[in-house]
Amino acid sequence: MLETARLSLRKPQAGDIPAWTAFFCTDRARFIGGGTDTDAGRAWRAFAAIMGHWDIHGFGTFTFCDKATGQPLGGCGAWFPVPWPEREIGWTIWNPEHEGKGYVAEAARAVLLHVFGDLGWTTAVSYIDPANARSIALAQRLGVARDDAAERPDREDLVYRHPAPEAA
Amino acid sequence: MTTIPHLKTERLTLRAPAPSDFGLYRDFYADAEGSGNYGGPLRSDQAYQKLCADLGHWHLQGFGKWIMERREDNQAIGGCGIVHPIGWPSHELTWWLMPEHRGHGYAAEASRAVIRFACQTLRWPNVETHMRDENAAARRLAEGLGGKVVRRETFPDGVTRDVFVLPEPEPESAP
Numbered sequence: 001m002l003e004t005a006r007l008s009l010r011k012p013q014a015g016d017i018p019a020w021t022a023f024f025c026t027d028r029a030r031f032i033g034g035g036t037d038t039d040a041g042r043a044w045r046a047f048a049a050i051m052g053h054w055d056i057h058g059f060g061t062f063t064f065c066d067k068a069t070g071q072p073l074g075g076c077g078a079w080f081p082v083p084w085p086e087r088e089i090g091w092t093i094w095n096p097e098h099e100g101k102g103y104v105a106e107a108a109r110a111v112l113l114h115v116f117g118d119l120g121w122t123t124a125v126s127y128i129d130p131a132n133a134r135s136i137a138l139a140q141r142l143g144v145a146r147d148d149a150a151e152r153p154d155r156e157d158l159v160y161r162h163p164a165p166e167a168a
Numbered sequence: 169m170t171t172i173p174h175l176k177t178e179r180l181t182l183r184a185p186a187p188s189d190f191g192l193y194r195d196f197y198a199d200a201e202g203s204g205n206y207g208g209p210l211r212s213d214q215a216y217q218k219l220c221a222d223l224g225h226w227h228l229q230g231f232g233k234w235i236m237e238r239r240e241d242n243q244a245i246g247g248c249g250i251v252h253p254i255g256w257p258s259h260e261l262t263w264w265l266m267p268e269h270r271g272h273g274y275a276a277e278a279s280r281a282v283i284r285f286a287c288q289t290l291r292w293p294n295v296e297t298h299m300r301d302e303n304a305a306a307r308r309l310a311e312g313l314g315g316k317v318v319r320r321e322t323f324p325d326g327v328t329r330d331v332f333v334l335p336e337p338e339p340e341s342a343p
Contacts, residue, residue: 082213
């Protein structure tokens with residue numbers, strides 16, 4: 001499990017599901033398979049798959065929480081399902097009230113240190129829908145470079161490659 | 169984390185789903201006819217999410233689906249277990265088999281082990297299952313397990329189904 005100045009990052013757990021579901025069933029989740037046309041049952045199965053991904057790979061998406069209160073704020077971590085050509089760093093922030101405070105960048109920096117350091121990765125990408133401007137802006141804050149030659153799961157996606165982080 | 173126990177029957181081992189089972193899930197769900205009663209056909213990425221979600225179900229509920237592996241050759245041939253997705257009114261004994269392995273009694277054999285596990289380890293009073301009216305094979309299997317229809321219920325997907333209660337089976341002779 002990981003810690004930053006304001007956040008703790010831990011494996012997902014059942015108690016995260018209400019906040020996850022509230023996010024997954026809104027338009028803000030349209031880039032990750034959710035949206036207003038989905039329901040709590042699909043949100044639950046999607047969350048179960050996030051948990052199972054940890055069993056399959058030994059790595060996965062952390063839930064990042066407010067360190068002071070324990071409140072779950074979003075997900076950030078490593079994602080490598082079929083048919084992803086490479087391992088990805090992904091992120092979601094569940095309640096729009098928590099946007100704009102730098103939480104996702106803080107979580108993502110901790111995840112990048114973890115995967116390049118503890119897990120020994122030599123590269124990582126983020127696949128982002130060109131319409132997802134907030135996510136692209138965040139990737140750019142993390143210092144990514146567009147990699148237009150890389151393979152991608154969906155040909156509409158943009159591929160952003162993360163630099164190896166400097167040791168903290 | 170819930171540890172997924174191994175169950176053994178005369179011809180089968182029931183074990184936790186593993187990364188190496190992806191091919192089994194992909195092939196099962198690619199076949200529209202064979203997976204039609206299981207939400208199929210699915211693309212390979214959806215089949216992968218299904219495998220991940222089947223593992224996650226154990227974390228969230230403390231029970232879930234096993235892989236059925238044939239003991240004589242360690243071949244994975246399908247799955248069996250108990251699921252209770254959120255939003256559904258009841259749990260369900262479920263089984264699935266690659267089409268070429270149907271008709272040998274594997275689903276009934278695995279089901280008896282799962283029901284016994286639920287009654288003895290989870291301490292449930294009984295296990296339920298339900299199926300669409302047109303799924304004659306599932307109905308025969310439930311009846312073969314000694315199941316009795318206890319109610320008829322309309323599920324959140326709008327389909328009305330018979331709900332069976334399945335009794336704890338007699339102890340199996342030691343495998």
